[in-house]
Amino acid sequence: MPLIPKSHPRVKSLLIREKLVEGFDNGLVAKEGLLAQGRGEAFDYLLGEKTGRAASNAIRAAAAQILLAKTPVISVNGNIAALCPRQIVKLSKQTNAKLEVNLFYTNEKRKKTIIRILKKNGASEILGSSASSSRKLPGIDSARRIVDKDGIFAADVVVVPLEDGDRTMALRNAGKIVITFDLNPLSRTSHTADITIVDNVTRAIDLLITQCKKLSKRNQKSLQKIIDDFDNRKNLRDNVMQIKNNLARRAKIA
Numbered sequence: 106m107p108l109i110p111k112s113h114p115r116v117k118s119l120l121i122r123e124k125l126v127e128g129f130d131n132g133l134v135a136k137e138g139l140l141a142q143g144r145g146e147a148f149d150y151l152l153g154e155k156t157g158r159a160a161s162n163a164i165r166a167a168a169a170q171i172l173l174a175k176t177p178v179i180s181v182n183g184n185i186a187a188l189c190p191r192q193i194v195k196l197s198k199q200t201n202a203k204l205e206v207n208l209f210y211t212n213e214k215r216k217k218t219i220i221r222i223l224k225k226n227g228a229s230e231i232l233g234s235s236a237s238s239s240r241k242l243p244g245i246d247s248a249r250r251i252v253d254k255d256g257i258f259a260a261d262v263v264v265v266p267l268e269d270g271d272r273t274m275a276l277r278n279a280g281k282i283v284i285t286f287d288l289n290p291l292s293r294t295s296h297t298a299d300i301t302i303v304d305n306v307t308r309a310i311d312l313l314i315t316q317c318k319k320l321s322k323r324n325q326k327s328l329q330k331i332i333d334d335f336d337n338r339k340n341l342r343d344n345v346m347q348i349k350n351n352l353a354r355r356a357k358i359a
């Protein structure tokens with residue numbers, strides 16, 4: 106990894122980028138994953154590269170929804186395995202959510218590499234690799250619709266960080282409650298999910314873990330109220346306003 110001086114004004118962003126590049130070199134990340142990261146970075150810049158109030162509200166609602174789920178599943182792709190494998194395993198253990206490797210660009214070798222990384226970070230069971238337990242989600246083309254019968258297929262709540270719009274829609278059509286992390290408040294995924302956390306997953310994942318711990322003491326009724334009070338459309342509008350206000354401020358000082 107090239108040395109990035111700590112004093113560099115964009116050190117955090119560059120370190121995240123390096124994780125993706127390293128993940129690509131190690132066969133974890135797809136070429137397309139690098140492009141998705143670039144798109145995310147642009148939105149992160151516009152959002153001010155911090156967790157705003159709207160994102161915090163979405164994180165709280167997501168925690169309540171995961172805690173209320175009967176069969177929650179966290180879907181892991183190459184970018185997530187490269188960016189925050191330790192935290193994803195921690196979240197899964199803390200909330201009894203299963204882990205499933207589910208790739209947009211199916212590739213058995215990459216799948217095995219992702220499983221290896223998750224195991225290295227403490228995961229015991231990882232679904233999504235057995236052909237005999239694969240099932241098809243209706244509504245999307247062949248390779249992208251395969252899910253695990255004991256994982257996403259049976260889940261009531263699915264956490265799909267950095268997901269594509271078509272697949273998010275297929276999960277909704279299959280009756281799943283969908284939680285996503287997506288820096289782009291305008292994407293199809295953001296608009297299709299039940300709860301969209303518009304934040305960099307590298308910042309938001311630790312906050313989600315903390316919220317899950319905090320809210321685990323609450324009863325079901327109080328968790329349900331947090332979800333009922335959350336409005337994803339309004340939350341997305343608040344994120345767009347955050348971008349607008351940032352730009353307006355910059356326009357004044359430019």
Ligand code: ATP
Nearest residue numbers: 141142145267269270287288289292293294305306
């Ligand atoms: P959609 O298919 O939902 O319309 P898209 O085709 O523009 O979106 P995809 O490549 O399908 O984009 O999905 C990847 C999404 O993940 C992008 O919206 C991107 O902004 C987001 N993203 C990339 N890196 C991160 C990150 N580190 N944290 C959160 N979101 C990210």
Ligand code: MG
Nearest residue numbers: 268269270271
């Ligand atoms: Mg897409």
